[in-house]
Amino acid sequence: METKFIGALVAQYARPDVEIAVYDPEAKLIHTTGLNANNYLAKFSRYALEGDSPLMLSTEESTEDDGIIYTTSIKSGQKQTGAIVLKGKRDAVQKIGQELKAAMEGTLMYEKFTKEKNITKEDYISEIALSLTKASFDRDEAEKSLVRYDMDPALLRSVIYIRLDLYQNNYFNINLSLGYKASFEELKNEIIREIRESDYMTGQDMVAMKTPTTLIVIKSFQKGSDIKKAYKALDIIASDLEKTLEKYSSMSFAIAYGSIVSSLRGIRSSYKEAEEIIDLGAENGHKSGIITLEDVFFESSYQKLSPQIINKILDPALDALRRKDGVLPYEMIESCQAFVNSCMNLSLASERTHVHRNTISVRLEKLKNLTGLDPAENIKDAFLVKMLAAKAKEEMEEKKEEGKK
Numbered sequence: 001m002e003t004k005f006i007g008a009l010v011a012q013y014a015r016p017d018v019e020i021a022v023y024d025p026e027a028k029l030i031h032t033t034g035l036n037a038n039n040y041l042a043k044f045s046r047y048a049l050e051g052d053s054p055l056m057l058s059t060e061e062s063t064e065d066d067g068i069i070y071t072t073s074i075k076s077g078q079k080q081t082g083a084i085v086l087k088g089k090r091d092a093v094q095k096i097g098q099e100l101k102a103a104m105e106g107t108l109m110y111e112k113f114t115k116e117k118n119i120t121k122e123d124y125i126s127e128i129a130l131s132l133t134k135a136s137f138d139r140d141e142a143e144k145s146l147v148r149y150d151m152d153p154a155l156l157r158s159v160i161y162i163r164l165d166l167y168q169n170n171y172f173n174i175n176l177s178l179g180y181k182a183s184f185e186e187l188k189n190e191i192i193r194e195i196r197e198s199d200y201m202t203g204q205d206m207v208a209m210k211t212p213t214t215l216i217v218i219k220s221f222q223k224g225s226d227i228k229k230a231y232k233a234l235d236i237i238a239s240d241l242e243k244t245l246e247k248y249s250s251m252s253f254a255i256a257y258g259s260i261v262s263s264l265r266g267i268r269s270s271y272k273e274a275e276e277i278i279d280l281g282a283e284n285g286h287k288s289g290i291i292t293l294e295d296v297f298f299e300s301s302y303q304k305l306s307p308q309i310i311n312k313i314l315d316p317a318l319d320a321l322r323r324k325d326g327v328l329p330y331e332m333i334e335s336c337q338a339f340v341n342s343c344m345n346l347s348l349a350s351e352r353t354h355v356h357r358n359t360i361s362v363r364l365e366k367l368k369n370l371t372g373l374d375p376a377e378n379i380k381d382a383f384l385v386k387m388l389a390a391k392a393k394e395e396m397e398e399k400k401e402e403g404k405k
Helices: 003-013 042-050 090-116 121-132 139-148 170-178 184-196 227-246 264-283 297-303 307-321 330-341 346-353 357-371 379-404
Strands: 019-023 029-032 055-057 068-076 079-088 156-166 206-211 214-221 251-257
Touching (some): 003 019, 019 090, 042 055, 042 068, 042 079, 121 139, 121 206, 156 264, 184 214, 184 227, 227 251, 264 297, 307 357, 307 379, 330 379, 346 357
Antiparallel strands (some): 055 068, 156 214, 156 251
């Protein structure tokens, strides 16, 4: 440890009635909170350096509770790396000495781990992958880094986004604490290893943990690839990832992928698109498994609607549907949406919603009379009914949140 860091660490435990001194393996002073520690306390450090156990000593001027010397060694593994000597009240020097010893040995252990840790090629590639998903990055540096690891910056790429959710229950938590099940960290490491070893992964692909509960796969395709075939390949890869993740019964997951992009600059937009698909899926009942843009197409379209469409068409239509108390008739809107979802088939919509077909027919007629929208006759109106349902749902969720406050 650097002397400055030792001083900062000691400062965390310093108090006016306790004198603290830290010595190296040769009993030379490294840091002290007292003026005379080098001359007065140095001899006590040798007791710690020569023995294995902490010592509590009295001096000539000690009283029963004051002027007590506490000395203990600092070790890194089995090696003596120094000693701490404290002078003050019995309870205080013992408590501070034990805590300071633990802090210093923990720091030494971390330093040793950091120095000895073997940084693999995969670790560096993961860092590159994470940098590419950030709002700003150095493209030239990213390209050089990829080339350094025999990766082609010019390939087509898509981000596959995976969100993990560890099941939380008393049984799992108890067994986790007892060591009967792998920790979440071990699970994630195992998942990453399996993904990297998949038959669908190549040396041009990147895998990285984005957050503690999300990981990304940046899948590459040859430049000039048939885009339609590349998207089919993404569906197959997502299916393979799903099979891999299904083996881990202690968690659920959601998978989505973003658009295939032709430059490193586009990787962030692909990442954000995949993230948005998962978020929209979660909001609309698709909380696990593979979620595609087709699954949340209308929800995604609503998110990107022009304010003009919302202000000029959707808001007036919702206002026309409101009851006298201002509440929206959600059941009517849901029936009209079910009709559109069932390809304008009343019988199928009735079967799916368990609402009589005549009731759905009456609700469709009311929608037409109040708003002018007729999804049975106009494909544009069918689309607007879906947008209307998304707007109504957004309003309902907002009111729920307000009710919680």
